[in-house]
Amino acid sequence: MTTHAGTTTTDTHCPYCSLQCGMGLRTAAPESGGSGEWPASAAPDVFVEVVERPGFPVNRGALCGKGQSAAEVLRRGVRLTAPLVRDGDGVLREAEWDDALDRVAAGLAAVGRAHGRDAVGVFGGGGLTNEKAYLLGKFARVVLRTANIDYNGRFCMSSAAAAGKAAFGIDRGLPFPLEDITRTGCVILVGANPADTMPPALRYFTDMRAAGGRLVVVDPRRTRTAAEADLHLQPVPGTDLALALGLLHLLIAEGHVDEEFVAARTVGFDAARAAAMAHWPERVERITGVPVEAMRDAVAMFASAPAAMVLTARGPEQQSKGVDTVGAWIDLCLAAGKAGRPLSGYGCLTGQGNGQGGREHGQKADQLPGYRMITDPAARAHVAGVWGVDPDSLPGPGRSAYELLDSCGEEIRALFVMGSNPVVSAPNAAHVTARLAALDFLVVTDVVLSETAALADVVLPGAQWAEESGTTTNLEGRVILRRAALPVPDGVRTDLVTLNELARRLGVERGFATDAEEVFDELRRASAGGAADYAGITYDRIRAEDGVFWPCPEVGHPGTPRLFLDRFGTPDGRARFAAPTHRASAEEPDTEYPLYLTTGRVLSQYQSGAQTRRVPALNRAAPGPFVELHPDLAERMGVGEGDPVSVTSRRGRAVAPARLSREIRPDTVFMPFHWAGEGRANTVTNAALDPVSGMPEFKVCAVRLDPVGKVGKVGEAGSTGSAAGGRGGAALSGSAGASSDGLGEAVLARASGAPGGGR
Structure with a gap:
């Protein structure tokens, strides 16, 4: 934080995508003046504007339009400034906090008593800080004691996470820093358009090409990113799996397999080779529409580069065969020896701001903090010890995100939503909206009156990214700190305070701290020894080092910017081939829907x-x-x-x-x-x-x-x-x-x- 001529600049991070770009927030009292028209913040007598923070390594000062305008949402007329409670006439009216919280606690408790604990669901968000995600998961399992918690990050990179964990033993969006992209020789970018979705990241690909590297983009549309590529493959939607298998077939047939790497560091290549051989190039061309010669060109670029990467995003992942599809692209990396080596590997371009950390620490239905599986007795014992509860009191795995929403009004009778908007973001959204409307009780915590909040019985206004401190984990696995630059406005509370108040009303007096750093210190203990080990990361280290990469098991540990260089995260240290077979999408065009x-x-x-x-x-x-x-x-x-x-x-x-x-x-x-x-x-x-x-x-x-x-x-x-x-x-x-x-x-x-x- 720096102060100059009546203004204060706070180093923080953008509230939007998984780059978590560094930015500064400059604040001043009105009499101090400022440059241009500064949007009024929710705090009285304060003005704020976004300024560059060139020292942060991820974006080096660059911001997209969303980041540049992020302070606009802090204005009074935009955001919620008081709780809302639905009255007997069906009208949402402003209420006092105690009244609103009493109603939430009573409503959740009543449903639990009448229908069982698992009739209460919790739905979180990939934009919540690590502290909020951790405490929300703890709230579900310790206070509500429900199995049914999931989050909208399930709609983001869950397929890549499952495929990465199966192949490598550890799921981290990128197992290397973004800067490595500039020094690799070839990138195959599958179903990603960073020019529009995370513009400051595009410079990494531009710099890579300027240094002689090649960019291959796979996308049914010629996006702005595809227009910059050396080669654009334009497959039929839903055929990415067949394309990956066709490329692997050509890699094998043309003698590009790294036999030494495959023998020393992988398991299961014979099955993967058999699967690829069943997807010969001409067959794949008929399925995908991608010409055989274009496939050959892609394989030649990828195989001839001393180092290369495959990066996927939502295109291949948001499919009913997304795990197999990502697995096939990982197989291509493994067969070519382009994984577990410097400047090479598979990575996923995570979408949401804290999509990575949000699932690592307890929002996902089957996971406990530290990326521990909730079915693992040792994991349950460790986390229960940190929480001070009996391991047997922790519920088992619950429903995944869509299954949770789909069961609302039936098995799920009450839902607590924090920082998510499924009325717009969920698939088959008309059905989801109807299910939410059928609930006995719906609570939404958000910073604005979203479309989902408009359906709620109680709406609780939360503090925003500029008004509270907390950590997030970007797509590289870099844990960073958003710093508060403004006070929480009157009528608004942080989500940590809200969870504390609700836990107390529901009979749990301790274990729900309201200070973010105190919550993070508990998170560190809960994650210790897990795959996503944050034990050695502290707020002071993050401030001094521009973020720390997990795993970081102790304070003296340097963090781990690059995974898998010595061994993969599996029990024997070897990566696993997936060996999938192409299949059609769940719904293909026909005469009625062509x-x-x-x-x-x-x-x-x-x-x-x-x-x-x-x-x-x-x-x-x-x-x-x-x-x-x-x-x-x-x-x-x-x-x-x-x-x-x-x-x-x-x-x-x-x-x-x-x-x-x-x-x-x-x-x-x-x-x-x-x-x-x-x-x-x-x-x-x-x-x-x-x-x-x-x-x-x-x-x-x-x-x-x-x-x-x-x-x-x-x-x-x-x-x-x-x-x-x-x-x-x-x-x-x-x-x-x-x-x-x-x-x-x-x-x-x-x-x-x-x-x-x-x-």
């Missing part, structure tokens, strides 16, 4: 848009949803640029303007998923789950495209993804913060019993 839909992000919005849709500059850049389609398809459909079109699947219908582009396959349409209402992409997406990871198949489903006016009305059942029935109205009274997408009208519509909006 096109593929794939979904993703745009540059100026983030995830469900709950925060970015409240920033005017970002809304000007990306004002609403759209349907991207090829001009040839548009001509056949009689659709022009900007014409409203409907995208219909077996689950529902979304409507948005057409955006014509030659950068997408003619058999595929694309929709971004940041918006609610009739343009909600996840109304259409398929909830088919990967059997290992529980990841839904967001990236591919079968749809029909129609010009609006030639099909049923937009407001017909299933078209907007809203839910009728349930707990009744969702009208709002008081200053809960206005939404930028017509949420107020949607809330009032639900109050009158009409279909409304959804998050």
Whole structure:
């Protein structure tokens, strides 16, 4: 923290994606003045602006538009400033904190008594700090004693996590620092578009190419990232597994297997070779649409480079066969000897800000802190010892994220949501919205009145990233510290305080500290000896070292920027080949639904848009949803640029303007998923789950495209993804913060019993 001429600058980090870019927050009293128009913060008499922090190594001062405008969400008119409680008329009204917390505790306890502890569910978020994620998991298992806790990070990189753990014994997004990308010889980037999703990371690929490295991008769309590549492979959506197997076939057939590495450091190559041999190039071309010569070029670039990497993102992971797909790409790395060596390896570009740490420390249904499995007796004993409870009192594994949401109103009768917006972000979102509406009791803790919060019985306003300290773990496994730059505003409490108050009301007086550093010190003890060992990481070390890489088992340990150079994390130190076989997606096009839909992000919005849709500059850049389609398809459909079109699947219908582009396959349409209402992409997406990871198949489903006016009305059942029935109205009274997408009208519509909006 530095102070100069009436201003104070606090070193902290962006609240958005997994890069966790370093930034400064400069604050000043109004009389001190400042440069430009500073947005008013929620704290009275304080102004704040984002400034560069060039010394932080991940982004070296660079910020995308989301990071540059992050302070906008701190404004009074945007965020929640008081608890809201639904009254007997179905209206959300402002309430005192004690009243709201008493109602939450009573509601959760009543459901537990009437239907059993597991009838109460907890749904967390990948943006929560490590301290919040840890304490939320502890709250579920010690206070509520429910098995049913999961989080929206299940929708992010769970398939990559499962495949990485199976292959290497440890799941960490990148087992090496981002800086290693600049010095490798070739990167195959599968289903990732960092130019739009994490722009400051693009320089690593640019620098790699400037040094003579080659970039291969696999994507059904010619994205801004693909346009910069040396080679773009444009497969049919859902065929990434076949493509990986075809590349492995060519690697083997053309003599590029590193036999010495395979023999010394891996297990299971014979099965992987047999699987690859069943996927000869011509067969793979028929499945994927990628020409054999393009596959040969990709293999030549990858195999000839002294060091090389495969990096995946949501494209191959958000599929009902995502674990097998990532496993096949890992097999390619292992066979070529491009893993467990300097500047080589497989990595996953994590999406959410703390998607990595969020699952390491207890939000995931089957895991305890330190990345321990909840079914492991030794893990249960260790964590129970830190928590001061009997290991037998800890519940077993619960439902994965979508299964948890799908069971709401039936097996799950009450749900506590912290920092997530499943009404917009979940697949088959109309169904999910209906399930939430059918709950006996719904509580949402968030910083804004999201679409999910608008359905709640009680809404609790949380402090924001600039108002509280806490750690997150970025995609490299670097544990960093967000520092508070502003006081918590009147009427708002930190989530740690909220959990403490609820635990006390539910009979647990101790073990829920409200100071983030104290919680982190407990987390360190709980993680000690686990795969994700934070025991040697302290707040002081993070401040001094720009973050510390886990595992770090003791204070004198330097941390581990690079995993697997000596051995993999398996019991015998050898990596495991996966040896999968290609299979079709859960839903393929047919005569009724002849096109593929794939979904993703745009540059100026983030995830469900709950925060970015409240920033005017970002809304000007990306004002609403759209349907991207090829001009040839548009001509056949009689659709022009900007014409409203409907995208219909077996689950529902979304409507948005057409955006014509030659950068997408003619058999595929694309929709971004940041918006609610009739343009909600996840109304259409398929909830088919990967059997290992529980990841839904967001990236591919079968749809029909129609010009609006030639099909049923937009407001017909299933078209907007809203839910009728349930707990009744969702009208709002008081200053809960206005939404930028017509949420107020949607809330009032639900109050009158009409279909409304959804998050």
